[in-house]
């Protein structure tokens with residue numbers, strides 16, 4: 001799974017909007033628009049959260065904490081048994097918290 005796919009899945013789980021590039025024939029010359037919400041961005045592409053780097057892991061944790069299922073997810077993290085990692089490793093290793101969030105959500109069916 002690419003980082004973009006991971007980030008998009010996390011946004012869906014968190015109820016956050018994922019911006020999509022407007023096709024070039026439909027957008028103004030000077031900036032990019034989201035084809036879903038119309039938000040304008042400078043540059044060639046829309047900007048979405050990146051939960052797979054250090055700063056993104058902190059933002060992801062902040063977004064998870066806003067969710068009503070926050071405690072349920074934290075219990076899932078605490079219950080993971082891995083000889084090489086403890087719960088905090090899942091939080092501080094870039095990208096791992098995002099992967100665990102997807103694994104937890106998909107495991108719930």
Ligand SMILES: [Zn+2]
Pocket residue numbers: 017018019020034035036037038039
């Ligand atoms: Zn948008």
